[in-house]
Amino acid sequence: MNQDWIATAATLSQALPYLQRYAGATVVIKLGGHAMGSDEAMYSFARDVVLMQQVGLNPVVVHGGGPMINEMLAKLDIKSEFVNGKRVTDQATMDVVEMVLSGKVNNRIVQAISDEGGKAVGLSGKDAHMMVCDQADPALGLVGTPADIDVTILRDLHAAKAIPVIAPLGMGRNGETFNVNGDTVAGAIAGALRADRLLLLTDVSGVKDKIGTVLTEMSPAQVADLIADGTIAGGMIPKTETALDAIAQGVRAVVVLDGRVPNACLLELFTDHGAGSLIREPKA
Secondary structure, three states, X not given: OOHHHHXXXXXXXXXXXXXXXXXXOEEEEEEOHHHHOOHHHHHHHHHHHHHHHHOOOEEEEEEOOHHHHHHHHHHOOOOOOEEOOXXXXXXXXXXXXXHHHHHHHHHHHHHHHHHOOOOEEEEEOOHHHOEEEEEOOHHHEOEEEEEEEOOHHHHHHHHOOOEEEEEOEEEEOOOOEEEOOHHHHXXXXXXXHOOOEEEEEEOOOOOEOOOOOEOOEXXXXXXXXXXXXXXXXXXXXXXXXXXXXXXXXXXXXXXXXXXXXXOHHHHHHHOOOOOEEEEOOOOO
16 A cells, blocks of 8 residues: 555544544734745645634634835835834835735735635734724824724625635724734734634744754743843744734643744644644643
8 A cells, every 4th residue: 555645544533533623713824934935835825724624623814925015015016114114004005014914915815725726714903893993003003903803704705604704904983994913913813713722824944042052932021031032033023922912811732833834734633743843831
């Protein structure tokens, strides 16, 4: 008998305890980086999400789109200003951000999931007052931070066997549109849903220690210490801070994982070794 068939059957058998463990669980996935960079990666991700739903999970996808926004701003010759490394979002920039995130990027993900046999619904945080925001910093313009989250529409979509795909835009208290960091949105929504897992896809192999070794499991206290002593730095800081906030809001665990790895989400959820850095409170 073909050895590949035997290996595949063994893998499926080993996955059974995890399939049982996650039946009915809510998993929020922040999609960004490499997983959005090619059609092949996008359709691989979409296939994984559809499989998750087929085996009983309730997936929610939150996406970014920074490179696509940059590309469109350049085409339209709209100059960007930055304050402490963060883009100032004026109304002209906000119009482009909304067009790209709610239009091109969101539709592409919804289409990929649909093509793989799933039923996806594209949303932004503005829909059904899902995410009401306050202005993060007046110097940054139309950049928001989540204040009030209402996930009723997400629960309704799960009941209808649909997969929500959310663009990171929020509504201000005066009706304005805010651009919101995608990791922040994913963490806030995961917290409001009391999700079992928040998966943050990145273009690195996970959170690393001082000598570059990936830390496969950490407590929130350990993460805070690594941020304080400078071991966690740069772009990993907002991701790990999102993880700490999400756990404080009731998310069972957060995983920072490498979206460049094929089937990274399935490896993390349904195998012994996982695929990234798991952050959760220590077991009693």
